Amino acid sequence: MRLQKKIKASGGIVTVVDPLPYMTYQPFLPEVAGGNIEARHAVVSHRRHLKDTELIDGEVVSIDHKARKAFVRLSEEETIEIPYQDIIMSAGAVTKTFPIPGLAEHGIGFKTIEEAVALRNRVLEKIEEGSAEGDDPVRRRALTFVLVGGGFAGIEAIAELEDLARAAIRRNPRMTMKDVRFVLVEAMGRVMPEVTEAQAEGVVEHLRERGIEVMLNTSLASVEDRTLKLINMPDKSPAAEFEADTLIWTAGVRANPLATESDFPVDDRGRIKSGADLRITGDDGPVDNAWTAGDVAAVPDLSGGGVGGYCVPNAQHAVRQAKHLAANLLAAREGQEVTDYKHTNLGAVAGFGLGKGVANVFGFGFSGLPAWLMHRAYHGTAIPTLERKLRVFSGWFWNLVLSRDTTQLEDLERPRAAFYAAAAPAKKKDDGADKAQSSQGSKKPGEKSEVGSGSGGSAK
Numbered sequence: 001m002r003l004q005k006k007i008k009a010s011g012g013i014v015t016v017v018d019p020l021p022y023m024t025y026q027p028f029l030p031e032v033a034g035g036n037i038e039a040r041h042a043v044v045s046h047r048r049h050l051k052d053t054e055l056i057d058g059e060v061v062s063i064d065h066k067a068r069k070a071f072v073r074l075s076e077e078e079t080i081e082i083p084y085q086d087i088i089m090s091a092g093a094v095t096k097t098f099p100i101p102g103l104a105e106h107g108i109g110f111k112t113i114e115e116a117v118a119l120r121n122r123v124l125e126k127i128e129e130g131s132a133e134g135d136d137p138v139r140r141r142a143l144t145f146v147l148v149g150g151g152f153a154g155i156e157a158i159a160e161l162e163d164l165a166r167a168a169i170r171r172n173p174r175m176t177m178k179d180v181r182f183v184l185v186e187a188m189g190r191v192m193p194e195v196t197e198a199q200a201e202g203v204v205e206h207l208r209e210r211g212i213e214v215m216l217n218t219s220l221a222s223v224e225d226r227t228l229k230l231i232n233m234p235d236k237s238p239a240a241e242f243e244a245d246t247l248i249w250t251a252g253v254r255a256n257p258l259a260t261e262s263d264f265p266v267d268d269r270g271r272i273k274s275g276a277d278l279r280i281t282g283d284d285g286p287v288d289n290a291w292t293a294g295d296v297a298a299v300p301d302l303s304g305g306g307v308g309g310y311c312v313p314n315a316q317h318a319v320r321q322a323k324h325l326a327a328n329l330l331a332a333r334e335g336q337e338v339t340d341y342k343h344t345n346l347g348a349v350a351g352f353g354l355g356k357g358v359a360n361v362f363g364f365g366f367s368g369l370p371a372w373l374m375h376r377a378y379h380g381t382a383i384p385t386l387e388r389k390l391r392v393f394s395g396w397f398w399n400l401v402l403s404r405d406t407t408q409l410e411d412l413e414r415p416r417a418a419f420y421a422a423a424a425p426a427k428k429k430d431d432g433a434d435k436a437q438s439s440q441g442s443k444k445p446g447e448k449s450e451v452g453s454g455s456g457g458s459a460k
């Protein structure tokens with residue numbers, strides 16, 4: 001946004017390549033999963049807000065910076081070359097996983113808007129399913145939600161999902177909170193490294209008071225046939241074994257692998273090496289016309305507060321670095337001095353469902369309602385564009401007046417099922433229904449989706 005007009009005025013063009021037509025404000029994903037923010041309001045349309053930018057709906061697959069060319073895959077069949085003068089590498093991070101048997105097949109991440117929407121629907125769907133079935137292993141499995149990873153995102157996610165379940169169960173006379181089981185699994189001895197140790201202990205206590213089982217020093221060993229095996233850390237002795245239909249994985253992120261598909265210098269964690277001025281910088285100094293920011297970059301933290309001397313991967317840094325980078329890039333083009341990025345972390349604010357949260361701001365700790373209000377005030381004003389801020393705030397207002405909307409949208413993964421049932425010749429229906437589903441999702445009419453994945457779990 002900072003570059004487009006000035007570059008255009010100088011006779012150039014900014015080109016944004018992204019496989020998505022929108023920017024996702026990831027700090028809102030937990031509230032989207034909790035049903036407190038409408039999914040579309042947590043994303044910002046490129047087309048609407050980048051009017052002076054050339055938008056390319058594709059994925060950069062590699063970069064040859066010496067030749068000043070980016071290779072962009074538009075579809076399975078078509079890859080194009082885009083020549084450029086300056087490049088900004090800002091492809092973010094991807095979910096970090098480990099080779100745990102069954103995880104890829106049964107788990108779901110928590111990094112995209114689609115995952116957040118799927119989890120909201122999943123919790124509501126399982127509560128409806130559970131209220132129809134008796135007290136048996138199938139019901140217990142359906143109503144068990146496991147989240148692995150007690151970082152910032154994981155704690156917010158499980159707290160918001162539990163809050164959503166509470167709101168849905170209040171409206172369901174056949175269910176009580178005793179029927180559902182939320183389990184948080186964390187390999188370390190504490191949660192949320194972003195807050196103080198005392199606050200982290202307070203968070204665990206708060207979650208346990210709400211009935212969420214918090215298993216510290218515990219890791220996931222395998223998930224097969226919906227049976228989760230957990231082990232104690234670090235000795236890896238068996239800790240627990242139980243069945244769950246929903247497994248959410250939030251155990252960290254790593255730099256986008258695109259970083260290594262280029263001729264740019266990367267560090268041992270796969271991040272693009274950056275100078276404090278946000279120019280890509282190797283052992284021989286800055287690389288001409290190459291810039292980086294956000295989760296994909298290893299940017300030195302001059303405030304002295306970073307982990308290992310580098311800025312931690314968060315939106316607070318990403319947004320500020322982006323603005324600084326734009327100013328530096330324009331300065332470099334005009335032959336002026338570039339300046340170093342320096343930002344002292346303001347702290348952290350987290351929401352745990354309506355009226356609940358924790359915050360550590362300028363070294364002062366808060367919890368409960370004040371922390372939750374800070375969380376909403378900070379993020380409500382931090383999401384880019386006035387239009388989005390207004391949508392988010394008005395949504396919160398109407399939720400407070402009308403209460404949270406716990407309507408579950410059915411059949412989002414197989415929207416053609418109803419039409420197919422009506423339109424297909426009777427004797428072919430059984431056969432064809434499978435095909436209609438396989439092009440749209442994995443379920444047959446009447447079936448419910450299983451473990452973790454809102455996108456492709458096995459069918460019951």
Ligand SMILES: Cc1cc2nc3c(=O)[nH]c(=O)nc-3n(C[C@H](O)[C@H](O)[C@H](O)COP(=O)(O)OP(=O)(O)OC[C@H]3O[C@@H](n4cnc5c(N)ncnc54)[C@H](O)[C@@H]3O)c2cc1C
Pocket residue numbers: 017018019020022023024025026027028029030058059060061090091092093110111152153256258293294295296313314315316317318349
């Ligand atoms: C659940 C959750 C909660 C969070 N909460 C907070 C919080 O409360 N506070 C906070 O400060 N931070 C929070 N974060 C972290 C924060 O969202 C990230 O640090 C931030 O989004 C990083 O910004 P970025 O621009 O570097 O990357 P992203 O926001 O990930 O953007 C990267 C972009 O690059 C695109 N892309 C990826 N690969 C390619 C490719 N090959 N070609 C072209 N385009 C590509 C992607 O589609 C995406 O649009 C949270 C993250 C999550 C997941």
